Structures are given as structure tokens and as C-alpha cells.
């Protein structure tokens with residue numbers, strides 16, 4: 001269990017993290033979401049003991065990060081922002097060095113290095129200096145060093161930034177498979193990543209937590225929760241008939257896609273049956289029809305553009 005209590009960080013007069021409190025347990029993958037400069041990286045730096053908080057405490061499996069930094073850091077793997085490394089070492093030298101720092105030697109060290117090289121598909125760059133690698137490979141080396149000691153806690157600052165789609169997929173699979181026995185905290189700007197890997201999402205802005213819920217709970221707060229989109233083979237204006245359906249709050253149309261309508265429900269009501277009944281009674285030919293669970297980008301925008309008066313959503 002990680003427990004964070006009223007964590008704060010100021011740089012001069014500027015308050016980057018303004019009293020964050022939460023706990024995370026084993027098996028959880030917590031995603032930090034937030035606009036640029038929200039305080040995500042600064043929070044991660046304090047969780048890992050990389051910078052000292054101005055106030056508040058961090059406890060990692062009972063070890064206070066300031067009082068017992070070695071015990072806490074032993075069980076943490078950290079991919080910092082930008083994945084810094086010793087650039088003049090080759091990938092193989094760098095990973096062996098990190099394994100040694102983590103206390104491994106001999107066959108154990110070699111098997112640790114081979115395992116992460118396989119997990120992050122680094123075979124083709126093993127003998128190249130880290131500085132000469134592409135951004136995606138550097139990030140994969142950064143993840144490899146973070147997991148080399150099989151830590152109980154993984155803190156990954158934008159782990160898939162700069163990766164190609166195949167590697168993004170592979171790293172998300174890796175995070176999912178590692179998460180069963182660990183606590184994983186990631187930061188990301190990719191909203192689809194939250195639904196793909198996180199069991200819980202925290203939206204942070206101006207150094208404060210604005211929402212802390214499962215991705216599905218957050219999606220359910222969107223006006224598109226249970227919205228129904230239909231695409232019809234017809235040029236007729238069907239808008240009035242759809243707007244008049246019971247439970248429909250609004251109907252959105254698209255200039256670029258005539259025949260496509262999105263019905264927004266009022267008060268969390270289902271409009272699916274009313275719409276399909278209307279389609280059947282009119283004999284309209286349907287090209288496509290689907291119900292949405294909600295849109296995270298919509299919720300993100302709403303929460304992070306309403307200023308700091310927003311209440312915490314749980």
C-alpha cells in the first residue's frame with residue numbers, strides 16, 4: 001500500500017502540488033491525467049523520493065520516503081520524465097550497471113538483464129550507446145531499468161511517449177501483466193491508455209486532484225454516456241422526429257456525414273428502444289447503430305477548464 005497525505009510542493013512562490021491525498025493498493029493501475037504543468041511529474045518525483053516535499057508524507061509499504069528512503073526505494077521502480085540514462089554506456093552496459101546498483105551479481109545479474117531485454121524487445125540495440133538510440137528505444141530502456149529488480153511498486157512517467165503503435169500495445173500488455181502483483185502508477189496524456197490499462201484514474205489540475213474514479217465511472221459522467229449514434233441511408237431531414245423522442249435531451253448532426261445523428265439522453269435515460277421503435281415504424285434503412293459508454297475527453301475537458309472550483313469526483 002502507498003499512502004500519500006496532504007503532499008505539497010512549492011518552487012519559490014509557485015505552488016506546483018497543492019495538498020494531494022490518496023492511497024493505492026496492490027493490483028491497482030492508477031493513471032495520472034492532467035493538462036501540461038498540472039503537477040503530475042512533480043507528484044511522482046516526491047513519491048519516489050527524487051525531490052523533497054514542501055509538506056506532507058509518503059509511505060511505501062510502511063516505509064516513509066523521507067525517514068527510510070533506502071527501504072522505500074528498494075521496492076520502487078521509477079521511469080522518470082524523459083527517461084534519463086547514462087548515455088555513453090551501451091544498453092547492455094547500462095542495464096548491467098543498474099542491476100549491479102540494485103544488488104545483483106553473477107548469473108543472477110545476467111538473467112535479470114536478459115529477462116528485461118526480452119520483455120522490452122531490446123535485442124537489436126544491445127551494443128549501441130543509449131545516446132544514439134531513438135526516443136522510443138530510450139523509453140524502452142528506461143522501462144527496462146525500472147523493472148529489472150522486480151519491484152513491488154512501479155512509477156512510470158509517460159511510459160508510452162514516443163513509442164510506435166506496436167510498441168505502445170506491447171508496453172501496455174507488459175504493464176497489465178506486471179500489475180497483478182504490484183502497484184503501478186503511470187502518467188499519460190493519452191486518454192485511450194487510461195481505458196486500456198488503468199483500473200483507476202486521477203485527474204489533476206493546478207496541483208489538485210479533481211477526480212478519482214474508475215475509467216468507467218468517469219466516462220459515465222460524460223454527456224455522451226448512453227448516447228446512441230445512428231447512420232441512416234436517407235437524405236431526408238429526420239431531425240424533428242428524433243428530437244421529439246421521449247428521453248432525448250439533444251440531437252447532434254455532422255455536416256461532413258449527412259445521415260448521422262447522435263442522440264444525447266436526458267437524465268441518464270436509455271433512448272435506444274425509442275429510437276429503434278421509430279426506425280422500425282418509419283422503415284428507415286440503418287447503416288450503423290451503436291451506444292456509447294461515454295467520452296473521457298469530454299469529462300477531462302469539462303473538469304480541467306472549469307477552474308479550481310471543481311469538486312472532487314469519487
Ligand SMILES: Nc1ncnc2c1ncn2[C@@H]1O[C@H](COP(=O)(O)OP(=O)(O)OP(=O)(O)O)[C@@H](O)[C@H]1O
Nearest residue numbers: 011014015016034035036037038039040041042043
Ligand atoms: N524545479 C522546478 N522549478 C520551478 N518550477 C518547476 C520545477 N519543476 C516543475 N515546476 C513547475 O511546476 C509545475 C508542474 O510541473 P510538472 O512537471 O509536475 O507538470 P506535469 O503535470 O508533469 O506536466 P506535463 O504534462 O507537461 O509533463 C509546472 O508549472 C512546472 O513549470
